[in-house]
Amino acid sequence: MRRGAVIAATAVLAVGGAAAVTVLADGFVLPGTETPAGAAGTLPAATAAVKRGDLVDRQTVSGALGYTGERTVPNNTPGTLTWLQAAGSVVTRGRTLYEVDRRPVVLMYGTTPMYRDLRYGVSDGPDVEQLERNLKALGYGNDLTVDDHFSPTTADRVLEWQDDRGLEVTGTVTPSTVVFLPGRVRVKEVSGATGDKSRSGKPVLTVTGTRQVVLVDLNVADQQLARKGAKVTVELPGGTSAKGKITEVGTVAQLPSTSGQQANPQQATITIEITLDDAKKAGGLDQAPVSVDLESEKRENVLSVPVEALLALREGGYGVQVVQGGVATLVPVEIGIFASGQVEVDGTGLSEGTKVGVPRS
Template structure:
């Protein structure tokens, strides 16, 4: 009540009616708010409204600048990377088909079933001459050097290239003298066969032929003499047992040592197929070279062979580059699981080790081949390929940018290129590692 009376007195003192004072205050507040909005709008408008000159300045391109790269000093090597696969080359298998009679045993006493009774090697092993590899029905399978295939049993009286080859092997292995090599299987050859089998620890294989009645026992005869048997009528007959070489017991390989590719049998298995497979030569490595790189790869170039599986790396050289091979071409290797040819056309690339032979751990592997097509002997100055250009005078040049931004032209001679870099030799002016050269704008 007191507050209302005071407000009435104040209103009367201002000369206004008591009901018009609040209305005036609201009007003054509204004017103040409006003035603030107008000021804010002016500021916002000033931000978006530009003069034509300002608009042109804002949309003009930035001042030109250059992209640079550093000059480096390093050894450059131009390389080509491709894939290669180790193969067994030509192989030869042994598949026994009969069991030879043994010296000193009665005729017909030999085994009739062909059963594996010993396995002495495994895949990857090195094979040398006259060492048992597999044993079947108590008889050995062993390797001998030779180019002429074993196509018959070698028995006394035979002549031919195969006999000549066998005699040479006996001489090379120390089982006979050089005078043995006549090409005819004679008694001296038979004695060498005895020495061969006794050195391996096996009974000598023999032929058996009845020569007729003897009338006297020969039980005390030497081991290589005819063996006597008694017929059903009680008469004695001499069964002549002469040393021979069974076809089923020998694997001929052109060069030894050879390598075991596979041994698909175990002791106790019945012989139904090959008992061992040997590589006739060392492992062979063949790569697939892109035809576009044909002019870059030559005989004798250095190759690095890397097995990602084992981490093994071996130095090698290019042996030869073959002719263009198209997918599906006869004789082409296949990659797909169904045996179909895959990939595009390629050039078969033959690679051999720089020294010695391929490690057996590479057998069957797909490896990475890195061929060094060109290389600098020492570290050289090198710049990115994009830094080089040619003028009307056909000279190669590059632009060097100083720390101040000043530019100068340097004439250079380009050399080996590798990995996007090019070796350069300055022909005028200086060029140092760390200098900045223009590679783009």
């Protein structure tokens, strides 16, 4: 068990008459010797009961509310930005992300990027299947077989969709009209303004997923605090708190950015992601600072006493003053973790409910 700083009492040796009796400065006796309750200073000012239960040591770290899956959306068509979604907007399948020369750039769901034109005669591929799956989800696939082949039926459904969306009706889907992203997105940042010239490849939007999380840049030296699945408590802006759990633990350490100076390796951090049990409590805030109580160590079903019950022994180690039947006896103890004003103890004769000496409150 580990040892920590505690409130100490000084031990002295008192010899009376022909017999030697080992006594502490406050009249406490060592194991195996007893001092009658009537002797001056033999009993403590107050007592507390030994407790049995779980003891959890916690550490508080700083974090911020955020969203998962941040990425930039580059423009694939030179022209003038004529409309953009506002920061904070949520864009779903089939909706417009932004417009270039009044031509919509539409969001569709998928993990394969839009890297080529899709039209009748194109080679089979997963991007074709992605497109067909989206067309079906948008209501254009009653007679459409979703596979990796761009069929005449696929071309017909594309023509119908383009006409409804006000796009140029060509039967061809190009990277300038569709952006594939894994799901619905939240616009975090807009990189341009209406009227700006936007060249191909220039970022237009920064988007994230819509799942709100707490992000903590945890010092690598404290990474033992980050256990995937561990329960945490998050103190939110406004004084409210919310329960959550660690859902992702970064594996790549990052050094802090510096201005021309070499970064200190001891300041390296890993990012941990915390999912709130009730995300509504966060109120949709983004980048708001929070504090997170992480569980650094937990001991189950152990005995503990108030920290102030510990006494430093002259010969080393610690003890507690056990009070029973009007008699005070000092019992050496091994100590474990400290948490919430309690310390884990293990000593001969100690059990739940045993009275130990503490200072008067």
